[in-house]
Amino acid sequence: MKHFDAGDYQEAYDEFRRSLALKKTKAAMAQAASCLRQLGRYDEALDQYEEVLREYPNLPARFGADVATAMAELSRLVGTLEMAGDAPPGGSLFVDDRLRGKLPLSEPLRVAVGTHRIRVDKDGFEPITAVVDVLAGQKSVAELRASVRKGRLSVSERHNWVLTVELDGKEVGVTPWEGLVEPGEHQVRLRGFVGLDALAECSAPEAGAAAARDRARMASPAQAAVVRPFEVTRVMLGAEEQDASLRIESTPSGARLTIDGKAVGLTPWEGRLPLGEHALEVSARGYVRSRQPVQLVRRKQRELSVVLEREPDLAEIRRLRNVMVGVSYGVGALGLGVFAVTGSMALAKVRDIKSRCGGTSCPESERANVDAAADLGTLATAGLMMGAAGVGGGTSLLFGLDLRRIERRGGAGPGGSQAAGEVAWTVGIGPGGFAIEGRF
Template identity: 30%
Template sequence: MWCSKVSGILAMLGTMGGGLLALWPQPCLAQGAELEQPPRALSQLTLDVSEPGVLVEVDGAVRGVTPLEGPLDLPGGKHQLSLAKVGFVTLREEVELAAGPQRLAFQLRPRSSSARMSVGATLLPAELWLDGEQVGPLPWSGEVPPGEHVLAARGPAAVSEERRVSVLDGENVVVTLSLLPRRGPLLIEVQHASIYVDEAWMGVGRFDGSVPVGKHRIRLKRIGFTSKEYDVDLAPEETWRLSDVSFGEGAAAGAPEPPRRDSWRGVYGQVGLFGWFSAKPTDELRRECPPARASGSCDWYPSYGGGLALRAGYSFGWLAVEGLVAGLADAWYDQLRYDVEQSSQQSAFYGPARSERYTFARYGGAFGLGARVLTPTQGVRGTFGLTFGFVTRVERYFRVSSTSSNVTTPLGTATIPDARAETSGSDSQASPLLLADLGVLFGSTPGLKFQLGLLLAATFGSSTEAPARRGSLGRDAAGQPLPFGSAAIDISRGSQLFFGPILGVQLGH
């Protein structure tokens, strides 16, 4: 600004003397020339859009909605133009504007107003329901509006769950509906009668459940009376009821209806867990108690164990023959106390005064053949089996021997341990085995049944003797080791009785 004023003054002085103007620096004149440049030219843009209500954006800024009130004043040059409206494809375009009035026309293209859907089903025949309306049999294909739709399939014997499917404009969607069998309520109330639906046992006296729609055969059985049979065609959403059935005065011949022999005749297999307990173990120490010969004592405890049995057989009705394979194990312990020292000349179980704990363990397998009696009834069957075979086992013992001394102190007398020694031994046994079991089977025949019963067993004969063991336990007053030892031990001597529960399953007849 100041350059302009000074330039005016110098112009006046120029009339008086041109020499002074030549002395004024030229950069001031150049700077004044740059500040006085004219502004950028404007363009007046008029838009002709094919649709009203179109949102107009220029360079990301909203300029209005068509039809616009007048031209848009924009600087000349390049600009980003956007035209958008629901239901039409958004138009984005770069335009270059010159100075002065300018008019541009645009045509918006509508979006696609439909989509295509193809629907199949896992079970035919079935009808398709689209948004609550029945549209035709499956498989089905047709055009649908864009958006979310609810599909369902319904057939005479099967139905699907509702399924929601979303489709976009112009999209082709393929959908498969999974159908499940329709079920209908079935209520049967007949006292003291076994209820069968399609030869499957459902209970005694009452059945309240659902079965697939369609045809079924209801059979009612009661001991001493002729069976009743009913053919049922259960429709969808129909409840079928049966009650107040009279069996009359018994069968026409005055005898119970004989069971079908095919139900009881055939092959069966059984697997079960069993307990294997004995109140009186038969090891040599329990029977003879070596410490008792020198004022000692013995304490013994029952044996506990169990096993897994596999049986396979053939039923002739009341009677069946079967084979058995089983694995079993049990364990127990004895506590011995020697109050005085004994030499090897006095006893085969010699050594210093001490206490000993023997832990015994047996494990092995058994096999055998037997017979079984089963009651020919449905639902609940009584069973009694008798099997003769052999058992072979590995038998081991683990002995822990310890000595102690009484020490007198000003505070009193205390017992402290002196020494401790551990030994072990093993032998084997193969002996005859007799098994008897009594129980109940719950379930259908033929079919899966659960077994609950009681096992009684006996083994006979003696095992080979575990070898004698010798060693040292503590030291005498001179510091010399004190020897101790035992004779060979018979872990199983004579016969032994076992008992325990049975829990298993049986498949077949």
Template identity: 55%
Template sequence: MGLIDFGARAAPPAPPSNGLQAEVYVDDVEARAQFQMGVAHFDKQEYREALEAFRRSLWLKKNRNTMGYIASCLKQLGQYDDALDQYEEMRREFPRLPAKIEATVAAEMAELSGLLGTLAVTGDAPAGALLFVDDRLRGKLPLEKSLRVSAGSRAVRVEKEGFAPLRTTVEVRAGEERVAELVAPSRRGLLVINEKHNWVLRVELDGKDVGVTPWQGLVDVGQHKVRLHGFMGAEALAACEAPGAAAEEGAKVASGVEVASVRLYEETRVVLGAEEQDASLRVESTPEGATVSIDARVVGKAPWEGRLPLGEHVIEVSADGFVSATRTVQLERRKQRELSMSLADRLAGERAARNRKIGVGLAYGVGAAGLGVFAVAGGLALGKVNGLDARCPDKQCPSTEAENQRAAAALGTAATVGLVVAGLGAAAGTTVLLLTRPESDEKGAGVTVSAGVGLGGFELKGRF
């Protein structure tokens, strides 16, 4: 079968396999030159070089004979599936082939079909991975349909960036479908963790520190708890700037806990937003330089300023020679607290306590003495009155009882004066207690006083 040439060149021999007549009607000079180069390589059985030349020609100008030559080259190279694909494309591009050429194409396609089987990929087949069969790239997973491959032992390889390749070997039979069952050597996925402000913070993965953001690594398939924490400098925090490295001190920041679901050979991205977890506190003292303790831990000398976790804290300020002072504060996000604490002079307090005890003692002592006078004089007066009642019927006493009457009256007056003095002393002592009550009493120490009076006896108990 002769070939129709582009010019005056003698017609080269026909392709050995398909007998297609080289009828090339192209005006493009370069396409014609590439086609002639391909025919020359084909005649020398240099099929790979011929294939490249024919493809360059076809790219410049579509031609059915060029497509036929390409299919013949692929067949000679053992790429039966690609050769069959090429014939099918030729039929789609040129549906009305001459009867003789159509017969030749049909025969070629039938022969190629007898050399092919089909391949399906299942198992641990990651989406988006590249599929290679005998080191030839055949597409991306998942496949839309089963892949046509040459019969025989086929090496299947799946590659996805960031993961180890999956490999298997399948024995393909002509006219049959075989399944490449992929099994991952380790069931892992890629986890990528970032902070939404691009802050560099520590990454806590399932309770363990694994590095800093941005972080990525292969982890087991399943659910994982992710949390970010660390410190931010005050300036960077105020400007929301992204530092170049993790800070070792500053404002404490942290994110909530997020659960990431990692799937086999897939990338899972987690973006967490960290927020401030502490607030600023300034403590001043009178006198200056007192020791500051926070939650029972010494943090420095007043004036002291620093950041603390949000919530309630117990602040204690102490100094030699002074009574310690304690306050409880509630810290809130983004709010600075200032605390000024004055310490009482311990010696002045002791003197005040001593004077208080003396004053209270004197007042209650006077009151006790008054109660004693009242009890004794009252008892004697009562005895005199009872004797007069017995000796003076109808309250008519003879002149001989005048002295006893005067004595009874005097004792009654003394008892009344004693009772008044006792009341004044008790009132004065109680007033001193209340007006000079120390801070401990104000917080619930309390004062207890009890008294008992009887003929010939008196008792006073108290707690100051």
């Protein structure tokens, strides 16, 4: 109280704080609030008085009246403050160099009336500053605008190997690496060399160790990393041994090449890949795709030549099919016509013979007529069989030859052979007939 009466309000406040740490009383709390009020820290003073009411809800009448009067006066000396713009989550908020909490704020911040300097600090990023005027009883908004609006990217290797970091195709350093990058999606990849001893033990090289003589080329698959402003994005990549090369040529040249489902360019192509088995696909317009596996072993170059088969000429197949369908239906119509005519003649001949014979046997003079009726019946049967064969063959060609499936074919295996589950058709025509062949 001597400090307070002498106007040494900061010293008085510090003493009251030490007193409250030993024993909390309503008088000491109210006196601390009064010190804050004299120091111009009106928002803190109002917070202190509100704490008095929470701790001691049943204050003596006169004491309570004094507290209420002080709070009413302080309410006219404070406003509230909100953050907008570049407000990084987790950033420390300072008002006039006084820490007021972490972003985002759970509620508007109470501050004294007047002009205030706002600063937001977050590890790894440039501070964000603003100046705002706070009016009594009103809500003010601090518009934060960062001079550098970037995110931080941290890249490490799973085995702690020191490898070159490629960011969007450019070298930026070695692992472990961290730096500011523009917001958005970035492609990150590792490459370099590791000593065979460290590779065998899956260990990091010792600090200060000389470079290994026997080294293996290492690389990681490219990985997409989405970086957001004022946030740290961590990427851990696992490098694999790339000490094997592959060269692929194709006929025709300039075909599209896909390795393990990822497009890598056009043939001829040469590059390094991880050891082990890889799935290759070579494709070109007008040719059947070729799919095949390839096995790569350490420090060996593998060369592969792929010959693509031309896709079938669907227009020619369709024309030949239509010709064959027409011929088959024509043969069928001819056979059914022969069956109708000769069958009718045979029936008429049989009725005529029966009318002349009158019984179950005929004289020798009717033998020629009986043989003629039998020949007509045989010819009618042959016509019926020819008609059924023609109609059936034409229908089979029309509906059984799936041109759409031929058009969709293309999953060729090694050397252009067909992949399992797909069909390749060939149609041929020659003297006396036609043929359809297929591979399954």
